[in-house]
Amino acid sequence: MIRRIITIDEEKCSGCGLCASACHEGAIGMVNGKAKLLHEHYCDGLGDCLPACPENAISFEEREAPAYDEAAVLAAKAAKKEPLPCGCPGTVCQTIEHDEPISEVSMPGQLSNFPVQIKLVAPNAPYFDGADLLIAADCTAYAYGSFHKDFIRGKVTLIGCPKLDDVDYSKKLLEIFRYNDIRSITVTRMTVPCCGGLTNAVKKALEKSRKDIPLKIITISPRGEIV
Template structure:
């Protein structure tokens, strides 16, 4: 679609980075010493960043661009920012009269159990006493930095976990979480880890992970979009799909193929099929 979106004159940009915090959507990053628009999906075209550039390198142009995606923006802000960043984004939408996007943002916060930081200023959206506490199961944790203390030992009989992050359910993960960037992704059907005893060392070691059930999970279209984002924005290197031998499990491979068809880059995909008795039936 053709719409207004920012453009950056790379001959004028000196990479100072003043524009980055000036973008309430997180659409700008300093890459290779210059400011870059990381995704059309994150730029609302309102130009809040223009006044932050002392070199006059940023302007607005009308061109073909992917539609702005408020949900994707909120995913990014929640991971990289905090309460103050969320509030700044909501205030930005209010100031420009973007009521539709504002309501989408508020709905996303409610869906994730995150309190609206400007709820006193937005009519009809006050949080109830049961809201705003956040969902502990959705809090991003990166075990690559902290290490994992569950080591194999005689006293416990536990084997070292190869899990690199939390959460892992595909509906809960954020494609731009640091653990996915430049990683090898393991996409596993829910049942596979229960079918094969050595799942952690055999499949998870050195990989980021996401799990899903193609038969019972809802929102398959969102799965496709998340995987597309991992391919394009997180720059994942490979995808290993581990499924059960039952026919319904093949839907997970179909989801990956749909994401690859939509993505602007290609990545190698490996499919591993597990039997119901825990044996590896085939790899391709």
């Protein structure tokens, strides 16, 4: 099948190994002091390894490659007894315990637009013009307790998950950036590697729009901590 996959320029590669560490799918390894894509079917095409490379030796290409095999990745992780791509230490996620009692008082939501999914919104929706835009990985709202108050309030909100949506977010975001006067962009993502796809889509769209829009990226841990 033809799909997006990484390619590594060995002449630029300095052999630092940072990309191999950043690739939580286990697709990249070191061979003779150079980074190499060892398992094409492990590469999900999201590119969390790209920003880790100090030499800009990694890029995307569209070519014939085996389909991403998540089952094979999980099996390899289980065999090595390493954390899974979602951040869990095994096949069962840890439960995060909280001592605080659940409040019976409902806090008012701060959502100002609907729909909120990136693939569903219309780029020419009137609420985009002059907006401060929040682009959130959908897990962040569940991990961070005061998400509405601290992030959604006063912003137009878009959510997505590049692991679940089989779409190129950058195309829709590019339309939104081009057709509207966006004042600022805030991205909230999780520490897990698949969120790198969301960040890369925003950066790609912003670069292609040729607009100087302030961009802020906030990373949240599964325990709800800003890191």
